[in-house]
Amino acid sequence: MTLTIAERHLQDLGITEPEEIDLEAIAFDAGAQLRYRPLDGCEARIIGRDNQAIITVNSRGSDRRKRYSVAHELGHWHHHRGKCLVCRVEETRPQTALSPERVADGYAADLLMPWYLFKPRARQQPKFNFAAVTALADMFDTSLTATAIRLVESEHTPSLVVCHGQSGRRWFARSPSVPDRWFPRDTLDTESYAFDILFGTAQDDTQPHKIGADAWFDRWDAEKYELTEQSIRIRASEILTLIQITDTRMLD
Amino acid sequence: MTGSKHPGRKSMENLSKLLAEDIMSASDEDLLAEFTESGGDPNAEAERLRALFEASIVKANKSRLAAARAGAAANRNAPRFSTACSPQDARQRLRSVLNRPGIPQRLTLAARKENELSDADVLGMLDDLRDLGLLPEEDDLA
Numbered sequence: 051m052t053l054t055i056a057e058r059h060l061q062d063l064g065i066t067e068p069e070e071i072d073l074e075a076i077a078f079d080a081g082a083q084l085r086y087r088p089l090d091g092c093e094a095r096i097i098g099r100d101n102q103a104i105i106t107v108n109s110r111g112s113d114r115r116k117r118y119s120v121a122h123e124l125g126h127w128h129h130h131r132g133k134c135l136v137c138r139v140e141e142t143r144p145q146t147a148l149s150p151e152r153v154a155d156g157y158a159a160d161l162l163m164p165w166y167l168f169k170p171r172a173r174q175q176p177k178f179n180f181a182a183v184t185a186l187a188d189m190f191d192t193s194l195t196a197t198a199i200r201l202v203e204s205e206h207t208p209s210l211v212v213c214h215g216q217s218g219r220r221w222f223a224r225s226p227s228v229p230d231r232w233f234p235r236d237t238l239d240t241e242s243y244a245f246d247i248l249f250g251t252a253q254d255d256t257q258p259h260k261i262g263a264d265a266w267f268d269r270w271d272a273e274k275y276e277l278t279e280q281s282i283r284i285r286a287s288e289i290l291t292l293i294q295i296t297d298t299r300m301l302d
Numbered sequence: 303m304t305g306s307k308h309p310g311r312k313s314m315e316n317l318s319k320l321l322a323e324d325i326m327s328a329s330d331e332d333l334l335a336e337f338t339e340s341g342g343d344p345n346a347e348a349e350r351l352r353a354l355f356e357a358s359i360v361k362a363n364k365s366r367l368a369a370a371r372a373g374a375a376a377n378r379n380a381p382r383f384s385t386a387c388s389p390q391d392a393r394q395r396l397r398s399v400l401n402r403p404g405i406p407q408r409l410t411l412a413a414r415k416e417n418e419l420s421d422a423d424v425l426g427m428l429d430d431l432r433d434l435g436l437l438p439e440e441d442d443l444a
Contacts, residue, residue: 096413103434
């Protein structure tokens with residue numbers, strides 16, 4: 051298994067368990083100091099001179115948000131040293147794979163949930179649902195959203211994770227084994243269980259529900275298949291849905 | 303003098319040397335055959351030694367993590383000073399530092415634009431720049 055830059059750094063520090071991912075120590079080893087103070091304009095920033103840097107994180111954020119911010123700034127430190135970047139708060143995940151924010155996000159995911167620790171623990175989760183996501187998020191001290199993306203990308207199960215707001219789909223992630231033609235609809239189908247959670251009074255799904263694939267994919271052949279969906283509210287006007295591809299014909 | 307106190311040591315050294323030479327001069331096939339004849343499993347032994355080797359590396363690397371933890375803890379408790387100046391002065395200083403010749407080439411920065419920062423954020427950035435040695439002496443209010 052080829053290690054990423056972040057994973058190599060973790061192994062160089064002898065990290066063999068998720069709870070050993072001590073970001074303050076990792077940052078120190080990389081020449082960066084951490085500081086926590088209230089920030090108004092963003093969640094975190096990094097200022098570096100030559101090989102020394104100070105990462106400042108918004109102290110008002112949740113602990114998991116702060117961990118993610120530190121890991122993201124360390125991503126900039128490794129990939130964009132000597133550059134001046136102006137960051138913006140983005141409502142959607144950056145679309146360009148090579149954009150600095152996307153690169154820093156990828157580094158953060160690798161640092162917080164390295165594959166060599168994540169995959170063996172993901173495999174121990176018998177089912178693909180939010181209970182599994184929550185269990186892994188607790189192990190790695192990461193957000194439900196970041197963990198759900200990682201689980202989908204880990205190929206635990208052929209699946210997607212989709213985020214919707216009131217105005218439509220904000221972003222999604224898909225397992226490598228799911229063909230590109232399965233591109234989720236821009237807006238929620240009224241038949242979906244997710245619709246009632248986002249726009250109605252329904253509570254979070256405690257279990258995945260079986261539903262026709264045409265509720266999630268606007269393709270002529272979608273009505274031939276079934277899949278499962280499970281949604282939870284992650285903000286006042288935002289939901290996260292796990293979609294499991296249960297019909298293997300969709301993977302052909 | 304040491305030799306006279308421990309007459310057996312020299313003999314043992316010579317024996318060790320001979321054994322090592324014997325092993326080094328043998329072919330891989332001969333060594334494997336000899337090891338198997340004596341009841342050993344070469345694959346299991348290779349796996350055991352590999353695990354031992356990897357455990358040694360992990361142990362050594364963990365000492366680097368422990369050192370980093372200690373360094374970070376010491377750093378956390380170091381005294382800090384805050385920049386005290388008016389918001390206008392702070393913004394002017396920030397602009398002058400960031401635009402000083404030669405600085406952008408040495409700087410790594412991922413932050414919002416200065417005109418999108420609150421006064422508190424600007425003062426915080428000046429603190430960071432001073433701690434990194436990027437504020438000129440006349441601006442050092444520590």
